[in-house]
Amino acid sequence: MMINEIDGVDWESMGHAYGPASDVPGWLRGMSSADPEVRDEAFSDFYNAAHHQGDVYPCTAASLPFLFKMADSPATPDRGSVIGLLLSIGRESLDMDPEGVYFTPDGTESRAHVDALTVIGGRAKAFVRWVADPDQEVRRPAIEGLGLFLDDSARAVEVLRSLLPGDGLVERLLVVRTVATVALRDPAVHGAAASWLEALASDTAQAPEVRLAALVHRVRCTPGELGDPGSCAVRTLGCVTTRSAWRGS
Structure with missing residues (x-):
């Protein structure tokens, strides 16, 4: 056919x-x-x-x-x-x-x-x-x-978030990056997507690579929010990079 x-x-x-x-x-x-x-x-x-x-x-x-x-x-x-x-x-x-x-x-x-x-x-x-x-x-x-x-950006974010518990690290990193892409594409979901990325970056149950990716893409969504040394983003970055270095030693 x-x-x-x-x-x-x-x-x-x-x-x-x-x-x-x-x-x-x-x-x-x-x-x-x-x-x-x-x-x-x-x-x-x-x-x-x-x-x-x-x-x-x-x-x-x-x-x-x-x-x-x-x-x-x-x-x-x-x-x-x-x-x-x-x-x-x-x-x-x-x-x-x-x-x-x-x-x-x-x-x-x-x-x-x-x-x-x-x-x-x-x-x-x-x-x-x-x-x-x-x-x-x-x-x-x-x-x-x-x-x-x-x-339907809200649907896209919903589906993407549902994929995160999957086994593949590459896929999880792609999910994190793509949620940020949707947030940048549609202001209607920006706040919810950014909040999810911030929570993910602070979730110690996640692999350090996923947490670091979540932080990077959270900052990508709103780059001006990284600057304060006492901010959640900077604290999370320190925790994630330290944990990653410890695992790799």
Whole structure:
């Protein structure tokens, strides 16, 4: 079904860094191949041409619905890399001027970054599913995607906080960083998220790496609050760094 839908897109009318985008459907199919070498080549070709140095072309945006379908399918061999590609496209699109008009290599005006964010935003609930996936390679990029693209920021923070008791240290650190990202993105959740990070930094039951990350990202949310030597942030920093040094000795 997806193959038929891919063939229904007028890829020839679009371009990428090296010419017409008629080769994009082959790369999309290759990303689902059972052969690891075919998959690696397909991802590499897509990044090099359709997402060249982070660029977002109309063919990049047109690929997104198929990437979401691949990421959702248990039959896809490397879902983590697919979600990582989605994350990269979305992150680059967010960094572009939402009111800006960009140009493709052939000089055509493009607002593909806006189209890309529309597609990702409309499907962002998928990240809620993916952060609970048993495969850590799926969970990790999904955590960041959840924080960047889910419109319901309160829901994003709720889901992220629920992940913290997980076993993986890398995932816990990603959760802490991403909660701060949501806080900076949406003032409506800033206070609650910052308070949670401050409490986490003071929680001696947490791993020192998690406490230190919570402190760093609490300060990232409101950098002017670190200065007072008697502040909670500075006291916590001293406790966490001392404990970390003791554990490492």
